[in-house]
Structures are given as C-alpha cells and as structure tokens.
Amino acid sequence: xxxxxxxxxxxxxVLRLIASADALIEGFRPGVMERLGLGPEICWEKxxxxxxxxxxxxxxxxxxxxxxxxxxxxxxxxGALSMIGSxxxxxxxxxxLLGDYAGGGLYLALGMVSALLEARSSGKGQIVDAAMIDGxxxxxxxxxxxxxxxxxxxxxxxxxxxxxxxxxxxYETKDGQYVTVAPVERKFYDQLLDxxxxxxxxxxxxxxxxxxxxxxxxxxxxxRTKTRDEWCRVMEGRDxxxxxxxxxxxxxxxxxxxxxxxxxxxxxxxQPVPAPRFSRTPSSVRxxxxxxxxxxxxxxxxxxxxxxxxxxLRSSQTIT
Numbered sequence: 001x002x003x004x005x006x007x008x009x010x011x012x013x014v015l016r017l018i019a020s021a022d023a024l025i026e027g028f029r030p031g032v033m034e035r036l037g038l039g040p041e042i043c044w045e046k047x048x049x050x051x052x053x054x055x056x057x058x059x060x061x062x063x064x065x066x067x068x069x070x071x072x073x074x075x076x077x078x079g080a081l082s083m084i085g086s087x088x089x090x091x092x093x094x095x096x097l098l099g100d101y102a103g104g105g106l107y108l109a110l111g112m113v114s115a116l117l118e119a120r121s122s123g124k125g126q127i128v129d130a131a132m133i134d135g136x137x138x139x140x141x142x143x144x145x146x147x148x149x150x151x152x153x154x155x156x157x158x159x160x161x162x163x164x165x166x167x168x169x170x171y172e173t174k175d176g177q178y179v180t181v182a183p184v185e186r187k188f189y190d191q192l193l194d195x196x197x198x199x200x201x202x203x204x205x206x207x208x209x210x211x212x213x214x215x216x217x218x219x220x221x222x223x224r225t226k227t228r229d230e231w232c233r234v235m236e237g238r239d240x241x242x243x244x245x246x247x248x249x250x251x252x253x254x255x256x257x258x259x260x261x262x263x264x265x266x267x268x269x270x271q272p273v274p275a276p277r278f279s280r281t282p283s284s285v286r287x288x289x290x291x292x293x294x295x296x297x298x299x300x301x302x303x304x305x306x307x308x309x310x311x312x313l314r315s316s317q318t319i320t
Contacts, residue, residue, distance in 0.1 A: 001300065002293035002320045009318040011037050017303055019046045022119075023112055025053040030060045040127055050125040051115040055108045057099070059131030071099035071132070078136040083143065087157040103135025158209070160184070166216035167192060167206060170245065177228035178245035181219075192240040196222050293320040 004010040015038070018024060024043065026033050033039050033054075040052045057074050058064040064077075075081040075098055076091075085092030108130035115128050146152035146159070157163040163170075167189055168182045183189040186206060193200050196219065204211035223231065228244050235242040246254060252263050252270065264273050267288040274283035296319045297310050305313075313319045 001296035003296070004318050005036050005038065007316075007318055009313065009316055013300070013313065013318060014038060015043070015046050016305075018043050018050060020303070021047065021050060022116060023051040023053060025055065025108070025112070027055045030054075030056065030065050044125060048125060049119050049123055051112055051119055051128060052125060053108055053112050053115075053128045053130065055104060055130045057104070057132045059133060060127075060129045071096035071104075074099040074103065074132045074136055078133050078140065080136050080140055082154075083156065083162055085156055086163070087155060091156075098139065099132045099136055103137075103139060104130065104132040107135035107138065153209075164209070164212055166212055166219045169216065169219070171220055171223035173226060173228040173231060174224055175227040179223060179228055179231050180243050180245060181241060183239075183241040188239050188241050191238050192242070195234055195238055195240055195242075198222075296320060 003013050005014065018038075026038075040050075043050050043052060054060060056065075057069045057071075058067060072081070072093060075084075075094075080098060081091045084094055108128065111128035111130050115126055119125055143152060153159055153164070159165070160168055168184065170178050170180050172178055181192055183192045189206050190200055193203060204215060226234065231242075232244055251257060257263065262273060263270055264285055265271075266285050269288060271285065273285065277283070297314075300310050300313075300319070301307070310319070
C-alpha cells in the first residue's frame with residue numbers, strides 16, 4: 001500500500017494501523033519519523049506493545065548518524081573490508097551481502113523477533129536500533145577472538161580464512177574455471193592430499209604458516225592439470241570439503257539445488273525460495289511483487305477501514 005506520510009490524513013491512517021499492529025519498521029535517517037509525527041513515543045500512545053524497528057547504516061546516534069553511506073562504507077569503517085581481498089591488489093568488494101543483508105537486514109529481523117517475544121510477557125514495546133555497523137562488528141566477533149589470542153595476522157592472505165591457507169582457498173583449473181577447497185579438519189585435509197596425489201609424509205604440517213605460500217603454489221599447479229568438471233569427478237565421494245565455483249545459472253541447475261527445490265519461478269522470475277525452512281508452517285513465495293499502491297484499498301479494508309473512508313482517502317490523494 002502507499003500512504004502520503006506528510007499529510008495529516010496520511011499520518012492519521014498510519015496511526016490507526018499502528019493501534020493494532022505488532023511491529024513497525026522504518027529505514028529513514030534519524031529524526032525523520034519524529035518530524036513526520038510518527039516517532040516511537042507518539043506510536044506508543046496508540047499501542048504500548050508496538051515494537052519499533054529502525055534500520056540504518058550508522059545507527060540512531062553518534063557523529064555519523066546523520067551522514068549518508070552505503071554497504072561498502074560501513075564495511076570500511078568497521079575494519080571488515082581491510083580483512084577481505086588480496087595482499088597485492090587491496091581490499092575486495094564482497095558484493096553488498098555483509099552490510100546491507102547480513103549486518104543490516106538479518107540483524108534487524110533477529111532484533112524484531114526477539115523484541116516481539118519479549119513484548120508478549122512484558123506487554124511493552126521497545127525500539128530495535130539495527131545499525132549495519134553494529135551488525136558487521138558482531139559478525140566479526142570470531143575474528144576478535146583470533147586477534148585476542150594472537151592468532152590473527154593483519155596482512156591479508158596470511159590467515160586461515162582470508163586466502164592465506166592453501167587448504168582454504170580458490171584455485172583455477174585447466175579450463176579457466178575455479179574450484180574451492182576448505183578441509184580445515186585434519187581427516188578431511190588428508191583426503192584432499194590423497195585426491196591431489198600427495199603423500200602426507202612429504203607435505204609440511206597443515207598449520208605451518210611458513211610453508212603456506214609454497215604449498216599454495218604447489219596446489220595451484222596441480223589444480224591446473226585438470227578441468228573443473230574433471231576435478232568434480234575426482235572429488236566425488238571424498239570428504240575433502242570441495243566444491244566447484246558455479247555461476248548463478250549453474251547453481252540453479254545443480255542436482256543438489258534441484259533436489260531441495262532451492263529456487264522457484266514466479267511469473268517468469270527465477271528466485272530463491274524462503275529460508276530457513278519450517279517443518280510445520282512452511283513458507284512459500286505466493287505471488288510476484290505487487291506494484292506499489294496496488295493493494296492499498298485491500299489492505300485498509302482488512303484493517304477495518306470502510307469503503308467510504310477508503311474512497312475519501314483516495315479522493316484527497318492521501319492514498320494511491
């Protein structure tokens with residue numbers, strides 16, 4: 001639905017919806033909802049149980065709260081970006097997965113669910129301040145543990161999970177494609193060595209960092225001797241933590257993805273199915289995305305607005 005939030009009548013519509021809502025999510029800069037007359041305190045006057053979710057990059061306070069920004073900026077400021085990429089070519093851009101979706105959207109979703117559960121017992125709502133910088137920092141908790149224990153090197157491609165370890169890496173194959181290996185555990189690492197035709201007795205210890213550059217080059221030379229599909233056949237049935245690097249189109253057609261029905265076609269648009277999966281109340285994509293405003297009358301009717309009220313709101317251009 002679409003409502004003009006800058007009009008008095010539009011504000012009244014939203015407050016009426018809020019009176020019987022469980023939660024509200026907004027993604028404006030700090031202070032905008034207050035200026036619209038829809039801040040938390042006003043909303044709680046209508047509904048004290050309302051959970052008020054606020055999704056931003058920088059958060060609701062601090063020197064940068066009013067500043068503009070995007071995923072890449074948040075990754076940069078939290079230190080995450082400095083840890084991703086090549087030693088020689090500088091930081092790599094990991095799409096906008098870490099800030100927008102993981103550190104932002106998923107942390108907001110978790111916060112909303114948590115606050116909604118708490119409101120059931122307390123009868124009181126609260127603000128969920130879901131800043132992307134906070135979510136990204138939280139995702140880095142494991143690495144702060146490495147740093148605290150002295151097991152993290154600050155130079156890229158020098159650690160277990162940043163491309164430094166030869167056994168946790170991406171390799172080019174004979175046909176210019178790529179494969180991944182990630183046998184962190186020793187028993188799986190031994191399976192990888194066997195698949196590569198290497199005798200464990202002749203290979204340096206898995207955790208010997210000094211040997212990693214040379215061993216990485218050796219692995220790279222071996223992987224270039226076969227095509228990606230040939231390596232898939234070699235690794236078939238082995239617990240070597242191996243997977244080919246597939247394009248999106250290839251991923252959709254992979255037998256495992258097909259078996260789990262991981263993608264669905266809705267009105268000619270291929271897309272992932274909802275995740276995670278629920279055993280008793282399974283989720284589904286029920287329709288294509290609606291045109292903004294196309295369901296306004298239906299939604300308002302479901303929330304108790306009469307046909308006359310809806311007609312008046314439409315004639316005054318409060319709704320579309």
